[in-house]
Amino acid sequence: DGGITQSPKYLFRKEGQNVTLSCEQNLNHDAMYWYRQDPGQGLRLIYYSQIVNDFQKGDIAEGYSVSREKKESFPLTVTSAQKNPTAFYLCASSITGPWPQHFGDGTRLSIL
């Protein structure tokens, strides 16, 4: 089955630690996205990538980093510079441009 796989489902971060959230898709989509969702709020864009080896900052990129070395993979690192990382993180992909995005099941990140 084609889809987007995010792992882990739950993640805990210690003070001063960097953590990496995985996102893999087998839909052959060119574009991939990372969003953050806080309770009762909409989705805020962290980073997106339209093609391999290229990515752009979204509205809340500070404290996060990404890479796009393969078309299928778009990992997100939450660095220690992100002081309030507790949130629901969603990865999405789309064919390109204006086409609808499809989401993975998300990763819940909490601070220990």
Added chain:
Amino acid sequence: QKEVEQNSGPLSVPEGAIASLNCTYSDRGSQSFFWYRQYSGKSPELIMSIYSNGDKEDGRFTAQLNKASQYVSLLIRDSQPSDSATYLCAVTPSNNNDMRFGAGTRLTVKP
């Protein structure tokens, strides 16, 4: 002004009624519009896409788009308790490179 605005709700309707969800957007050049449903604790799932002015129907769902008024809506006919969820409006801005989401409207359908 937020890029995409929705009434946060909660919106409560009785089972079998029509639920009407509204969304306005600020980028007049936006071309693509989407409605997602998000159950509590789950990821959003796409339920409707609309690209041109007018109505688009899919089963019990109808999306309506008015670009002149920068307004998009979702009607859910014969609402069921299983429709209880948060509905997110999403708009692709004129640069077509990403998608902007509203904060969502929480819908409760009471049996």
